[in-house]
Amino acid sequence: MNIQELQEKIVQLKKEKDVCILAHAYQSQDIWEVADYVGDSYGLALQAAKDAHQNIVMCGVRFMAETCKVLSPEKNVVLANSLAACPMAAQMNREDLIKLKQQYPDYKVVAYINTTADFKREVDMIVTSSSAVKIIKKMDADKILFVPDCHLGTWVAKQVPEKTFKFFNGGCPTHCRMTAEDVKRARTEHPDAEILVHPECLSEVSEQADYVGSTTGIMKYAADSSSREFVIGTENSIVQHLQFAHPEKRFYPLSKMCVCMNMKATTLMDVYHSVNGDGGEQIELPEQTIEESRAAIDRMVAFGQ
Numbered sequence: 615m616n617i618q619e620l621q622e623k624i625v626q627l628k629k630e631k632d633v634c635i636l637a638h639a640y641q642s643q644d645i646w647e648v649a650d651y652v653g654d655s656y657g658l659a660l661q662a663a664k665d666a667h668q669n670i671v672m673c674g675v676r677f678m679a680e681t682c683k684v685l686s687p688e689k690n691v692v693l694a695n696s697l698a699a700c701p702m703a704a705q706m707n708r709e710d711l712i713k714l715k716q717q718y719p720d721y722k723v724v725a726y727i728n729t730t731a732d733f734k735r736e737v738d739m740i741v742t743s744s745s746a747v748k749i750i751k752k753m754d755a756d757k758i759l760f761v762p763d764c765h766l767g768t769w770v771a772k773q774v775p776e777k778t779f780k781f782f783n784g785g786c787p788t789h790c791r792m793t794a795e796d797v798k799r800a801r802t803e804h805p806d807a808e809i810l811v812h813p814e815c816l817s818e819v820s821e822q823a824d825y826v827g828s829t830t831g832i833m834k835y836a837a838d839s840s841s842r843e844f845v846i847g848t849e850n851s852i853v854q855h856l857q858f859a860h861p862e863k864r865f866y867p868l869s870k871m872c873v874c875m876n877m878k879a880t881t882l883m884d885v886y887h888s889v890n891g892d893g894g895e896q897i898e899l900p901e902q903t904i905e906e907s908r909a910a911i912d913r914m915v916a917f918g919q
């Protein structure tokens with residue numbers, strides 16, 4: 615079977631078996647083409663909540679599949695590749711957070727969505743990179759303990775100077791590979807290009823960018839901008855997706871190192887087996903975990919409106 619035949623088989627199977635395929639934007643182009651919805655963490659969470667299919671195949675990392683299960687506990691949620699897990703979500707567990715909260719009893723805990731369902735039970739609010747500033751501004755709290763990504767947290771804190779922030783020393787190992795040196799080189803090699811980066815990047819990178827925003831924000835900015843060239847400072851699959859979508863423009867990666875091996879773990883063949891019912895990992899969560907983490911996710915959706 616070639617790629618096109620495999621894609622046709624997947625499309626046929628998902629109709630027969632009432633399956634919705636959700637794909638994170640960092641997935642490869644062949645997976646995008648068979649997905650019912652492609653988006654960032656926030657978009658996937660919203661889509662999972664309103665989708666009518668009985669079966670969901672998540673092409674992304676584990677915390678995304680857990681979020682789907684929390685929002686739709688009555689559905690079968692399958693993670694297309696069980697090895698796909700976000701290293702940032704593993705940097706801090708619920709016990710670590712309970713200890714940290716004891717150090718900052720008068721702070722409200724705001725957690726990035728890139729955390730486990732078990733971790734989300736302990737937090738006051740969940741945010742994504744696209745909703746963090748808006749939600750934290752709306753919160754009735756002046757002191758914010760932002761976990762686990764200190765780079766995203768530092769960027770958010772600059773947009774909300776009226777509040778006080780504390781951080782945990784976590785971050786995305788993929789986005790942290792890009793440095794100020796990469797920005798300097800990109801400015802020399804592509805002097806007419808705009809540099810668009812994700813807020814998970816180090817401050818030394820985001821401070822020098824022309825635009826800082828979520829994956830969806832970067833894609834929208836590039837679509838709307840009158841510029842012809844862009845340097846992209848997020849997972850490198852976005853460079854390829856943008857080039858497909860806008861062949862009249864040119865897109866360059868800020869660094870060839872910005873590749874997330876966990877996002878790349880899922881293959882089109884994994885998607886096929888997951889849809890067929892003989893692959894992937896069925897996500898199961900304790901009822902208490904679903905109830906308690908659901909409350910935090912519901913607050914995110916309500917505040918993000």
Ligand code: SF4
Nearest residue numbers: 700701702786788874
């Ligand atoms: S890109 Fe970073 S935050 Fe996203 S899944 Fe990979 S390691 Fe986690």
